[in-house]
Amino acid sequence: MKSALVIRHTPYEGIAGFRLPVEAAGFAIDRVDVTDPAFPALDLIAPDLVVMMGGPMGVYETAAHPWIVHEVERLAERLAADRPTLGVCLGAQMIAAALGARVYPGPVKEVGFAPVLLNDAGAGSPLRHIAGVPVLHWHGDTFDLPDGTELLASTPAYRHQAFRRGDTLLALQCHPEMGLDPRFDAWLDGADAYVAEAGTDAARLRAEHARLGADTVAAGRRMIADWLDGLPG
Template sequence: MKQEALAIRHVYFEDLGSLEHVLGDRGHLVRYLDVGRGRIDAPNPLDPSLLVVLGGPIGAYDDAHYPHLAPLLAMLEKRIAAGMPTIGICLGSQLIARALGARVYPSGGLELGWSPLTLTEAGRASALRHFETDGAPIPVFHWHGDTFELPENATLLASTDQCAHQAFTWGEHVLALQCHPEVLADRFESWLVTYPGDIARSGTTVAKLRDDTARHGANLERAARAMFGEWLDRFGSKRADV
């Protein structure tokens, strides 16, 4: 029986990206659950072999405006407690932090564009080591205005100058990534036409983002595929005995 990866998707183009290629290479079935229609009518969160919560432009704390957040948090809490492989990207990482009891809040600015991660010692010993080449970090893509406190018992993997908590693990089965390692250069134009307000507020430009993506996208895709592949090979096959 093939393993199934379930991806919670808020925006159609903020998909699994390079992670979907890695899952396909390993024979995983991939299914998307699209939300934003008021609530989640979700399967048992313990059914898929991997759960991935993807990004989106809303706040992880905006329950009053987005009723689907409460059942999504309940899904994450149940899955994490069961020891099941779980990945969060951007908004997904913030929701994981919140599910683990940490505060999520506006950072006071937009981190938008390409910049390298600073890996911790634990980060260099993790699958995120692929974001460094010969000791030099490669630029990764960022697009967020919120941040979170590091959850209790979490291990910090990476930071940037603008965001102290860029990536963490919790146990061996949870990986939270504030940045967007999954982004694919050939799908990037959708970001530019959907979020022009963010771009203007951030102080960067469409032209710079497009040029930087052309310059750095291929390197990130190679690094991200290696990173996701290593993490899945080590931690991505556990199933709950419940």
């Protein structure tokens, strides 16, 4: 079978709803936490697919998280080899950094379920499956669009919501994998101040998750299945 490595930056942000389409595409999934002693020695070029998930830290917080520098360096090697790579939220920001773009605090906290706005390129990409679908946003950082990539989606607060490079690289600032994962409670735990900055609260987010989550995940799965189907060879 083909191999897929899921990189987790925190235990409660895993592959979630994307597991089903990745396995259906014939990938055997393994995962590693960045805190695992084995992580520094892992070969990030070897897996047939790398899926980089989210986390509460910023790419620029290297003093607090020294592993970030090493991860970005090895990710850059994978991207230089044009190996299939998917990034979600922090994972997308890591990809941007590995491609030489700046990652920095955004203008506001963007938290809650809302659709992304697809441009013409996005409407012709696998993101068409999430057109008009409220997806989870949970971020306060943004990035410059890396050279050689194509912007696919935006929101009013964050112009750079998704980008791709050819058929092998897809980066998503939002979380179309979330909506059915019970670990969402861990996201909310202790996050009152953070979500309040975004003008929402835990009760509203739980209600959105319960009401919208199943449709979000269904659309996200169609998107990832479409992207995986377009990978070379």
